[in-house]
Amino acid sequence: MVKFAVVVFPGTNCDFETVEAIKRAGGKAERVWYKDSIKDYDGVVIPGGFSYADYLRAGAIAARQRIMEEIRELAEEGRPILGICNGFQILTEAGLLPGALRPNKIPRFLCKWVHLKVVDVRTPFTYLYEEGEVVRMPIAHAEGNYYIDDPSKVRIVFQYSDEKGSITEEANPNGSVLNIAGVANMEGNILGMMPHPERASHYFLGSEDGLKVFKGMVEWVRS
Amino acid sequence: MFPHEEKLIREKLGREPNDLEKAMLEVMWSEHVSYKSSRKWLKLLPTKNEHVILGPGEDAGIIKFDDKTWIVIGIESHNHPSAVEPYGGAATGVGGIVRDILCMGARPIALLDPIRFGPLEKEKNRYLFEYVVKGIADYGNRIGVPTVGGETEFDESLDNYTLVNVACIGIMRPEHLVHSYVTEPGLKLVIVGNRTGRDGIHGVTFASEELGENAEEEDRSAVQIPDPFTEKLLIEATLEAVYTGKVKALKDLGGGGLTCAASEMVGKRGFGAIIYADKVPLREPGMTPLEVMISESQERMLFAIKPEDVEELGKIFEKYELEWSVVGEVIEEPKFIVYWKGRKVAELPIELLTNVPTIEWPMKEYRIEEDVETPQISLEEAFEKVWRSPNVISKRWVWEQYDHEVQGRTVIKPGFDSAVLKINEEYGLAITADGNPTHCYLNPYHGAMGVVVEVVRNLVSVGAKPLALVDNLNFASPERPEVYWSFVETIKGLADAAKAFGLAYVSGNVSFYNEVVNKPVKPTPVVAGVGKVKLEKIPRGPREGDLIGLIGETRKELGGSELYRVLGVSKGIAPRVDLEVEKRNAESVLKLIEEGLVSFVHDVSRGGVAVALAELSTWFNVGIKSEITTSLLPLDFAFSESHGRYIVTFPEENLEAVKKIAPITLLGRIGGEKFELKINGEKVSKTVKWLSDVHWNELYRIMD
Numbered sequence: 001m002v003k004f005a006v007v008v009f010p011g012t013n014c015d016f017e018t019v020e021a022i023k024r025a026g027g028k029a030e031r032v033w034y035k036d037s038i039k040d041y042d043g044v045v046i047p048g049g050f051s052y053a054d055y056l057r058a059g060a061i062a063a064r065q066r067i068m069e070e071i072r073e074l075a076e077e078g079r080p081i082l083g084i085c086n087g088f089q090i091l092t093e094a095g096l097l098p099g100a101l102r103p104n105k106i107p108r109f110l111c112k113w114v115h116l117k118v119v120d121v122r123t124p125f126t127y128l129y130e131e132g133e134v135v136r137m138p139i140a141h142a143e144g145n146y147y148i149d150d151p152s153k154v155r156i157v158f159q160y161s162d163e164k165g166s167i168t169e170e171a172n173p174n175g176s177v178l179n180i181a182g183v184a185n186m187e188g189n190i191l192g193m194m195p196h197p198e199r200a201s202h203y204f205l206g207s208e209d210g211l212k213v214f215k216g217m218v219e220w221v222r223s
Numbered sequence: 224m225f226p227h228e229e230k231l232i233r234e235k236l237g238r239e240p241n242d243l244e245k246a247m248l249e250v251m252w253s254e255h256v257s258y259k260s261s262r263k264w265l266k267l268l269p270t271k272n273e274h275v276i277l278g279p280g281e282d283a284g285i286i287k288f289d290d291k292t293w294i295v296i297g298i299e300s301h302n303h304p305s306a307v308e309p310y311g312g313a314a315t316g317v318g319g320i321v322r323d324i325l326c327m328g329a330r331p332i333a334l335l336d337p338i339r340f341g342p343l344e345k346e347k348n349r350y351l352f353e354y355v356v357k358g359i360a361d362y363g364n365r366i367g368v369p370t371v372g373g374e375t376e377f378d379e380s381l382d383n384y385t386l387v388n389v390a391c392i393g394i395m396r397p398e399h400l401v402h403s404y405v406t407e408p409g410l411k412l413v414i415v416g417n418r419t420g421r422d423g424i425h426g427v428t429f430a431s432e433e434l435g436e437n438a439e440e441e442d443r444s445a446v447q448i449p450d451p452f453t454e455k456l457l458i459e460a461t462l463e464a465v466y467t468g469k470v471k472a473l474k475d476l477g478g479g480g481l482t483c484a485a486s487e488m489v490g491k492r493g494f495g496a497i498i499y500a501d502k503v504p505l506r507e508p509g510m511t512p513l514e515v516m517i518s519e520s521q522e523r524m525l526f527a528i529k530p531e532d533v534e535e536l537g538k539i540f541e542k543y544e545l546e547w548s549v550v551g552e553v554i555e556e557p558k559f560i561v562y563w564k565g566r567k568v569a570e571l572p573i574e575l576l577t578n579v580p581t582i583e584w585p586m587k588e589y590r591i592e593e594d595v596e597t598p599q600i601s602l603e604e605a606f607e608k609v610w611r612s613p614n615v616i617s618k619r620w621v622w623e624q625y626d627h628e629v630q631g632r633t634v635i636k637p638g639f640d641s642a643v644l645k646i647n648e649e650y651g652l653a654i655t656a657d658g659n660p661t662h663c664y665l666n667p668y669h670g671a672m673g674v675v676v677e678v679v680r681n682l683v684s685v686g687a688k689p690l691a692l693v694d695n696l697n698f699a700s701p702e703r704p705e706v707y708w709s710f711v712e713t714i715k716g717l718a719d720a721a722k723a724f725g726l727a728y729v730s731g732n733v734s735f736y737n738e739v740v741n742k743p744v745k746p747t748p749v750v751a752g753v754g755k756v757k758l759e760k761i762p763r764g765p766r767e768g769d770l771i772g773l774i775g776e777t778r779k780e781l782g783g784s785e786l787y788r789v790l791g792v793s794k795g796i797a798p799r800v801d802l803e804v805e806k807r808n809a810e811s812v813l814k815l816i817e818e819g820l821v822s823f824v825h826d827v828s829r830g831g832v833a834v835a836l837a838e839l840s841t842w843f844n845v846g847i848k849s850e851i852t853t854s855l856l857p858l859d860f861a862f863s864e865s866h867g868r869y870i871v872t873f874p875e876e877n878l879e880a881v882k883k884i885a886p887i888t889l890l891g892r893i894g895g896e897k898f899e900l901k902i903n904g905e906k907v908s909k910t911v912k913w914l915s916d917v918h919w920n921e922l923y924r925i926m927d
Contacts, residue, residue, distance in 0.1 A: 010544060011452055013367025017631030033542070048629075050365045053452035106927075109360055111626045140364075140626045199628045204645050204758050206636075 002221045005032040005041040007071075009062045013049035014084065014198060021198035025214035027221075034067045042221045043080040044071055046087030048140070048196060058101065058143045059089030068094045080124045080217050081190045085141055088182070088192030097185060097192045099148035104141070105175030111140040113206070114173055116181050116195060117161040123188040124220035126157055128212040134165045135209035137195040139173060139181075144194040146176035146183070158182035158193055224252050228580075235575055243513045243561065243569045247576065250479045250517050251486065254431035254735050257579035260701040261733040264714045272727045274690045281403040282323040282474060283393070284729025286691045288646060288755065293400075295329040295393035298693040298751055300734035303430040304446040305358075305387040307438050309351045313338075313358030313387050314449035315423075318521050320391040321368060322475030325458055326524065328401040328465045329393030332630055333644055334363050335656045336373035336389050337695075337749045341382035343613050343925050348377070351385045353926065358449070359389070360624040365451035366458060370625035371633055371642035373656055377613045378788070380660070384434075384739045388695045388732075390656055390751040394646070399465055404491035405472045405527045405553050412485060412496060412551040413533065414476070415540050416457045416523040420506030423447035423519025427478040433700060433738040453522040453545070460543040461524055464536045472527035482516045482576070484525045485551060486559050490577040495558040498551040500568070512563040527553060586711060587704035592665050592796045597781060600790075602857050602905040606833055608789045609862060611917055613925065615785060615830050617841075620922040634758060639842070640681040640826050643756055651758045653687030658749035659829075661783035662864070665797035667709040667746050670783075671716025672800040676866050678752035679724055680826040683809045684869065686761050686816035687754030692721060694731040694750050699743030701735050709746040717748060723802035724809075726752075760816055762823045764843045765872035765893045769822050771839075771849065772887035773832065774808050775868030779859045785830045786862035804867045811885035812869050820877045820884070827868035833861035833900060833907070835870045836890070840898045840911055841918045849891030850901045857902035 004022050008015045008031050015031050022029035022045070029045070032038055052061035062068075068090075075081045075096060083091040091097045104110055113136055118129040129135070148154060158181040162171045172179045174194070182193030197210025224232075232248060233239060240248060254260055270278035276293055277285040283297035301316025317334060324331045336359050341348040352375075363370045368391070422444070429445035464470055474484045481503065489496040500512045506520070528536055533549060540547040554560075559576055561569040609615055622637035634651050635643035641655040657677045663670030675692065682689045694717055699706045721728065737744040765771075781787050782795025815821045823843075827835045840847045853860045872893060873881050881887060898914050900907040 011365070011455055013365075013455065013629060014631075017629075020631065049367060050452070050455075053365060055452075108357075109364055109624050109626070111628060112623055138628045140628055196628065199631050202631070202645070204634045204651075205628075205631060206634075 001028045002042050002218050004029040005038040005044045006030065007032055007034055007044060007046050007067060009034045009051035011050045011053055012047055014047040018045055018047040018198045021201040021211065022214050022218065024201055025211055025218050027218035034065055038067065038070050043217060044074060046083040046090050048085030048087060051086055051090065059086060059093040062090045063093035072096065075190055078189050080220060082125060082217060083192040084196055085194055088194055089143065091190065091192045096190055097183060098153045099146055099183065101143050102145040102147050103143050104145050109142040110173055111138065112173065113138045114195060115161050115163050115171065116158045117165045117167065119159055120155050120157045120184065123157060123184050123191055125191045125213045125216050128216045132165060134161060134163060136207045137197055137200040137210050139195050141194055144174040146180045148177055151178055154183040155186060155188060156180055157184050157191060224249055228252055232575065241569065243516065244571055246513045246517050247482045247569065250427055250482055251576045252579050253427040255427040256479045256483055258733055259579050259582045260584060260735060263581050263583065264711050267714050267718045268728045269718060269722050270727050272725055275727050275729055278727065278729050279731060282326050284693065285327060286729060291396060292646060293395050293397055294652060294753060295324050295327050295395060296390065296691065296693050296753060297323045297730045298388060298390040298695045299732050300695055300697060301387045302385065302697060302734050302737050303434065305355055305385050306434060307442045308446040309354035309385065310358040311446050311449055313355040314362040315447045315521050316387055316389045317359055317362040318449055318454050319477045320389050321366060321454065322524065324391045324393035325461050326403060326473040326475050327395065328399035329395035330462060331368045331391050331393045332632060333392040333654060334368055334370040334389060335654060335751055336370055337656045337658055338373065339376045339378065339381055339386040341384065342377055342379055345382065347383055349926065355385060355387055356621050356624055362449055362451045364626040366455045367629050369627045369629045369633055371627045372637050372654060375618045375621055378660060380745050384744065386697050386737065386744065386747055388749050390693060392654060392753065401465055401470050401473045403472060403474045403488060405489055405494055406492055408494055408553045408555040410471050410527040410553040411530050411533050411549050412553065413526040413528055413547055414503060414523055414550045415526060415545055415547040417450060417453050417520055418504045418506040418546060419515055419518045419520045421510065421514055421518065424514060424517060426519040431736055433736050436740050447519050447521045450522050456543040456545055457522055457524060460540050460545055463539050469528060469532040469536060470526055471529065474525050476523040476525060478519060480517050480519050486573060486576040488525060488527060489553050490573040493557050495554045495556045495573050496551050497554055497560045497562065499562050501564050502548050502550045504546050504548050512561060512568050516561060584701050584707040585704045586708035588708050589705045592782060593794045594796055595792060595794045597856065597858050598790055602861060602902065603907050605786060605858055605862065606907045609785050609830050609834060610837060611921060612785055612789050615834055616921045617918045618922065619919055620926055635685055635761065640684040641687065643685055643761060645758065649758060651756045653682045653685050653754040653756050655681040656749060656751035657681065658747055660745035660747040661788060662797040663713065663748060664745035665782045667712035668716040669797055669799050671713040671748050672720040673798060673866055674748055674750045675717060675720035676800055676805045677828050678750050679809055680869065682752055682754035683812050684824040684826045685756055686813065687756035688813065689724060689726055689752055689754045691729045692726050692750055692752045694728050694748060696733045697737055697744060697747040697749065698735050699738045703743065706743060713746055713748050720800065720802060723806055762816055762821055765823045765839065765845060767845065767894050769872040769893040770875055770878060771890045771892060772871050772881065773868060773890050774811065774871060774885050774887055776865065777832065777855065777860055777863050777868065778865045779855055780863050780865045781859060784862055784864045798864050798866050800866050808867050808869065814884050815871060815881060820881050821871045821873045823872045825870045827870060828864060831862040831864055836900060837898055837914055839870065841915045844911060844915065845893050846895030846897050846911055847891060847893060848895060848899045851890055852903060857905040860902055
């Protein structure tokens, strides 16, 4: 059985529902405390929350913990690594993804449902989507304004869009460069995204669009 | 403390208490901790029914959801601290109620925040509003507990003040129940979490007095400092400890600090405690035993643990990098003894701390209701005024700052009649909170009943069967005879309305002395309710062409209404509650939803039928065409806040079936691009786009 580690730092708070979403996607998942080892897992998800209370900068302290070295090793072996929200912030702080997440253009926390255009469907997380497909997921962050000086250094995976898939300024909730909501490394096995796919993984929660991220990841490891 | 109380203490003790003893007694005899002015009357509230596992008396109430699932619920006010320091006051209010839920052995899964302020035209009120919301957001978001509802109200009477209530819901398995009292001596008392500092000294005493003119400068030290990061670790560590089955009793350190937590934990079943105050981990040097014993530093829990289990549970606390220390033990003798560096510094009979005599204040009835004619302005003008009122516009500006999705349970999001949380694959928990001080001020009894029936209607509107209630009673000084009378009337109203539905109050809070510089707040009972709903039955919204019907009778009841508020009419008669009608209509609506006959249900309350219809239009971005003939004047019909009413929408082919279950008045139909309301020929006509712009964006324009 394919088994994922959902890493829990002090202050992580989306771990339970992320485990739940991976299970719904047909995989196995366990919460792993950041001091334990993740060597035996097929992939890693760093879930959302406020690791170390966002002290210093969001993700900065978690990015310097020993477990990140193990995550780096798994990534180099080509295993899928997914960072959601604070997980994305941690991945950029750790240098596993280029760029940085700045405070939102309106500098406060923002929780709302957004539309996303899936622009790269060749990653382990997105190959179950159609290219250009528009999906719905919630965001919930104060520092999600992605910045990168040279966008060609990453693969843009998700962009904030309107419901028809147009990339407009009005559809951009936080001021990110090119409406970027999620990026992957050039190999495609490390994905960071601000929207929460685990909160869009159940009919009753308003959308199942996010489930494909986890299904893709689980199936990709399995084959 | 009042002079007669000090005298009584001296008599019972047979001596003068020393300074530390006096400070501890002052905390325990404060209104906030002892409920001395309210306890007698609170007994009138029903507290038992078939759903109740644990009623009032511990840190939170518990109800049965199903055989494997219990729901824990509590409510708390943080009015005084929030008025002085809105950010810290509101944040620590959230922290406190979350720990109350936690200490029953439950995981907190949702927060509701009913908050009230003065008019937004004034900068001071905008400041209080902005920072209360920020305080709630920063705390709730960081601990990963979604804030899914509440209400926000603005009223002239709250100028320069704020009422901040917060309710928390938890979920637990029956086998994890931990009580807040011990049943055996010999247990070790272990404090876990934050270090103790000088914040929140005399917090409860300060919350038991009116605020003076210079409260902002003088009372800051009584407000605690929030640390949501430690709270989150405390939640995980506490639950992991509880799951071992080795926690014998558990209480959070809130109002009254260690003195209150320890004395209540041991005193409830007649035991005593020895506290080694110098063993409490401190934030700053030079603290005195007095400061240590009454500090209200946040994010601290008190565990009672068997001596042989202390080490095992200590390891759990250390895993989460929390400090812990054995600070005392439970003794057979009913005494509360404090040591400091090997020296005994206080010794009091436990019951002197926990058994505080009640006070009954003089009462004086007031009657201020007086029928008035509604000022005759056009329907269109009245609608614009009411629709723009900060009390009517969407509070999206507020709930977008709250993470209302974390934990992945939020089925019905904020902004509707009730929020719904997914509990399992089949059922959800509907939750809502309501208050209505303008009605309550005019008629405390009917106003209080009105609050309860509105809670019921909000639950019923999403298809939920009500399970239980909690109440938060925000009042001015009980020493004012009119206030005390209105308080007792309120309790009678709350009791009668709940009894009619077979509902019980499982927990609650009383906050007196809500006044700034001699200006008392209106009677403000806030009630939160929970209900059980089958997820697939929740009506999800009207469709083009659906008929719109009104259940319930509209009378000329506009005293305390939003129309009167925006027109500056302070007189009038508050809406009356007919419990029989209320019950019948609730049952009908539940049946309509159960049988899948209706596409949406919306409770009619603030702003009346006009606002309820316009909300329907805005929420679902649909046009409405409505033509109504009534014996009332158009304004009175449109904005009356009569109770017992629901708007329902349904496909035309269900009309006969709907009529068989509930007598309805047809109001119109869903469709088009416009909102058109015609009453006895008088008309309001607006584009849905205009309605939506005001509804969704007005609060951003005011605040940003």
